[in-house]
Amino acid sequence: MNSIEQLYRTRTPGSAALGERAARVMPGGDTRSVTFHRPYPLAIARGAGPFLWDVDGNRYIDLLGNYTSLVHGDAYPPIVEAIARASANGTAWPARNLRTRRFGRAGAILQFGQRSWDARRAACPPRDRPLAAADGASGLSRIL
Secondary structure (H helix, E strand, O other), X not given: OOXXXXXXXXXXXXHHHHHHHHHOOOHHHOOOHHHOOOOOOOOEEEEEEOXXXXXXXXXXXXXXXXXXXXXXXXOOHHHHXXXXXXXXXXXXXXXXXXXXXXXXXXXXXXXXXXXXXXXXXXXXXXXXXXXXXXXXXXXXXXXX
């Protein structure tokens, strides 16, 4: 074992233990195979701004930003406050609700999804109703 790996193992025993525990119930111990690396991936406890802390208390600079979805960093106060306000009355219902807003231009469809399959399906809408790639309120009219 080289000195870099030895240092990693010495500094991250909590990540190793969580990885072993998770591997008993998930292949590779994680739901995201792209994050795996040897000898084991870190287990992150929290994030704030451009920093992440693992379960062992080590601080890291987050250069990945969850693959760019966190352009404002972790726990950005205005976003945390907006989420708290929006979720005060519940977070998900199987029906339309008062928070539903009209997105896109007239005749366009905006599809929300959780999986890449949802995105692929939405990218091929019926020809008579194009998928808007930008919010109508922004003034952008880019169509996929």
